[in-house]
Amino acid sequence: MTDRGGPFVVADIGGTTLRIGHVTAGDPVVRGVRRVATEGLARYPDAPVAELQQRVLGQLATELAAYLVRSEAAGSRAVGLSFAGPTTVDGVALAAPTIWGEGGGSVALNAHLGARLGLPVLTVNDITAAAWRYARAEDDAFCLFTVSSGVGSKVFRRGEVLVDDAGFGGELGHWRVDWSGTAPPCDCGGRGHLGGIASGRGILRAVRVAARQRPGEFAGSALAASSAGRPEGITNEAVAGAVRRGDSFAVDVLRAALRPLALAVASVFSSIGIRRYIFIGGFAVAVGQPFVDILGDELTELGCFGLTPPQVRAMLMLGAADDDHSLIGVGRMLAAAGADPRLAAEAAHAYVDRW
Ligand SMILES: [Zn+2]
Missing domain, CATH: 3.30.420.40 (ATPase, nucleotide binding domain)
Known part of the structure; x- marks a missing residue:
């Protein structure tokens, strides 16, 4: 494998906003952040949960694909997605009350988005992603x-x-x-x-x-x-x-x-x-x-x-006064996966198998 330092395209989806940007390993900031309103419950409060899940999935695929063809995202090897809800090691979203409301089945984000984008996708809970921003030493x-x-x-x-x-x-x-x-x-x-x-x-x-x-x-x-x-x-x-x-x-x-x-x-x-x-x-x-x-x-x-x-x-x-914790954190998870497969296997879970 050659350089795995990025760039990586990173996204953070919450109830109101989807943000997409790019990060490079070793660079402490996220760049080129684009924001759009989430196609979920906040915009369509009366829509059924199954429809909102399809809207959100479609929006993620479309917006990420559009971002990946931008020049600053050229050469991206992977996509990191920070998600406002619990997710499994395989990037399956189990629930997302703020995004698509209560109920609805689970959604296999890594699998769906990976197939649409032709790149490995790492989906993690947003707080998990944010925590990665603050990891200091190995034993910390x-x-x-x-x-x-x-x-x-x-x-x-x-x-x-x-x-x-x-x-x-x-x-x-x-x-x-x-x-x-x-x-x-x-x-x-x-x-x-x-x-x-x-x-x-x-x-x-x-x-x-x-x-x-x-x-x-x-x-x-x-x-x-x-x-x-x-x-x-x-x-x-x-x-x-x-x-x-x-x-x-x-x-x-x-x-x-x-x-x-x-x-x-x-x-x-x-x-x-x-x-x-x-x-x-x-x-x-x-x-x-x-x-x-x-x-x-x-x-x-x-x-x-x-x-x-x-x-x-x-x-x-x-913590820092900006709102970039999850974007920077999921970028660090991707960079760590390249730098240390063992760490990736533990922390980014099954992600390393998808390289
Ligand atoms: Zn509660």
């Missing part, structure tokens, strides 16, 4: 949390994301942390899940509830001014801005919402001793350093057996 172990509209989590160790081959694991966002009758809903349909509480959406809901229940404190908050005193007028951007400026009402609500996230970190630490936690996702990044500071307060309060408070705080860090 860390846990990546995505805090955006929901919460995702993955543990990464020795070039491998620790999930079951059938796609189980990495779902602390759907861990139930609130058993009360008033537990907020999660986007999966459950109640009281971490992802419905410690997420951008969950925190916004909690801020609005607190504004109604504690009108005096709300009136004294910067959030009252930005929303003209209407709780339903509060936005995630305003909450993030208020927290950054130390607004005590916003900080209090965020602190309560992050307590179960601290519990999740403590449980991962207590069970397998991971000591690096990286937080990415729109809401965490919008809040910035105060997000990990407040989470650090709660985690210190909770305690991590055997660690001092400074050691506890040192475990938490923010």
